[in-house]
Amino acid sequence: MWFTRKSKVLASCIILGAASAAALFAWPPKAKVVQSNAADLVVVNGNIRTLDAKQPRAEALAVNGGRISAIGSNDEIRKHIGPATEVIDAKGRLVLPGFNDSHVHFTAIGNQFSHLDLREVRTREQIIQRVKEYVEIVPRGRWIIGAGIPEDVQFENTAVLDAVSPATPVLLYYSIPKRAAVNAAALKAGRLNNEKAVVADDEMTWVRSAVPRDHATNWAEIAETASNLAASLGVTTVQDVHSDDLAELMNSLDRQGKLKTRIYDCIGIEKYREAIARGLKAGSGNSMVRGGCVKGMTEGAEDEIEELTPIVTAADKAGIQVALHAIGGRSVSGALTIFENAAKANGIGDRRFRVEHAARLRNADIPRFARGVFIASMQPFLFYGGPEYGDDYAAMSAAGVKLAFGSDASMIDLNPMLGIHAAVNSGRRSVSVEEAVRAYTVGSAYAEFAENEKGTLAVGKLADLAIHSDDIFTIDRVRIKDVRTLLTVVNGRVVFRAG
Numbered sequence: 001m002w003f004t005r006k007s008k009v010l011a012s013c014i015i016l017g018a019a020s021a022a023a024l025f026a027w028p029p030k031a032k033v034v035q036s037n038a039a040d041l042v043v044v045n046g047n048i049r050t051l052d053a054k055q056p057r058a059e060a061l062a063v064n065g066g067r068i069s070a071i072g073s074n075d076e077i078r079k080h081i082g083p084a085t086e087v088i089d090a091k092g093r094l095v096l097p098g099f100n101d102s103h104v105h106f107t108a109i110g111n112q113f114s115h116l117d118l119r120e121v122r123t124r125e126q127i128i129q130r131v132k133e134y135v136e137i138v139p140r141g142r143w144i145i146g147a148g149i150p151e152d153v154q155f156e157n158t159a160v161l162d163a164v165s166p167a168t169p170v171l172l173y174y175s176i177p178k179r180a181a182v183n184a185a186a187l188k189a190g191r192l193n194n195e196k197a198v199v200a201d202d203e204m205t206w207v208r209s210a211v212p213r214d215h216a217t218n219w220a221e222i223a224e225t226a227s228n229l230a231a232s233l234g235v236t237t238v239q240d241v242h243s244d245d246l247a248e249l250m251n252s253l254d255r256q257g258k259l260k261t262r263i264y265d266c267i268g269i270e271k272y273r274e275a276i277a278r279g280l281k282a283g284s285g286n287s288m289v290r291g292g293c294v295k296g297m298t299e300g301a302e303d304e305i306e307e308l309t310p311i312v313t314a315a316d317k318a319g320i321q322v323a324l325h326a327i328g329g330r331s332v333s334g335a336l337t338i339f340e341n342a343a344k345a346n347g348i349g350d351r352r353f354r355v356e357h358a359a360r361l362r363n364a365d366i367p368r369f370a371r372g373v374f375i376a377s378m379q380p381f382l383f384y385g386g387p388e389y390g391d392d393y394a395a396m397s398a399a400g401v402k403l404a405f406g407s408d409a410s411m412i413d414l415n416p417m418l419g420i421h422a423a424v425n426s427g428r429r430s431v432s433v434e435e436a437v438r439a440y441t442v443g444s445a446y447a448e449f450a451e452n453e454k455g456t457l458a459v460g461k462l463a464d465l466a467i468h469s470d471d472i473f474t475i476d477r478v479r480i481k482d483v484r485t486l487l488t489v490v491n492g493r494v495v496f497r498a499g
């Protein structure tokens, strides 16, 4: 580490010339040696909304060692540009903290890309477009397998598929699956020496037999796929409530440099004894892969409340965070009763119990959330009912409820703009754009005990951010759903660039 830094200093000095070189060898070194300021990455010309009350707006920021090292005006931040600094010109676009989705099923998101449904597609151009979308998300080399090509669509040779997928094999069955369209990479994998793009009979069998048997169960590839999709949507953290205990897999992806998304992993509450024995603690782990949460569900029945109260109390006493899935008035009331019981039994503490969904709740229960400092982990787009029907985010916000927003992908699209769109287009139940963005960043960071590390853009915070196509704070709010992410940074590293 020290050596790297030193050689960087030396390299910079050679560029800066003799005067600076002389300064380097003078001892003690002058305090204003430029190199110590040089950032790994800077963003300039940004319309930056930091969500940090001390400095809500900025033009530019600098990143060092994966954390924000300075934030301010273009002039201030340009001083941090050294010869090795990656400079990103935001061109006046909106820059926000990375989105933190408080409720996803991570591997299910990746597994959506294990199959490409072409039944609704009519033309060859549409097929090519869908393949192109998959190529942008799946890891290089992971087969793209689809079905449903209309019988009248022709592929004379592999050229059109090769143009969008030169390296990743493509195998697309026709609607009558007796033949399939393939690209050159698939032919090569099937050891076929022809240039025909449509295979049948034995040739189709050969190509098919080259598809890895674990195509839909290779969890490392599937998680990497989900991570690529998250990066393309400006999502820099996900909270995985799929209960499949992925920490080890995620850590290994991270070591290979393939993890572009921080993850907070919730395991099933039925494993609470094992979790206690393991010494699991809320918000524990490294900065990429964390855990310490167990998730269960309740429908609010009396016997369920009795059964869950001691379990939740025991987990909480051991320092584990508890999340309960609850939808509908009785369920949410039941979850709150369980949490209140456990809090009473264990006394004052920073426990951050979470109600997952908290949808269609009784208005009378809103103050109970605020009183208990219980988190409402909500998915505005999943439960979107338009202006006339939906959850009352405005009332919850006014009551001081801790809101964390997410999607519930793969049940629904992972795109956070849809959730923000729903939360601000719900008539009198809407929150402001700022409140919605806050729930998708600061609020969800709080929900995973990470508000000191992420959620805002401020000096010392992790460098997770994204640049978006339009300013959602000023455009017509009915257009928010169409806003795209142009560039995403996780841990100071560019993990996605549109186009």
Ligand SMILES: [Zn+2]
Pocket: 103, 104, 105, 241, 408
């Ligand atoms: Zn869910």
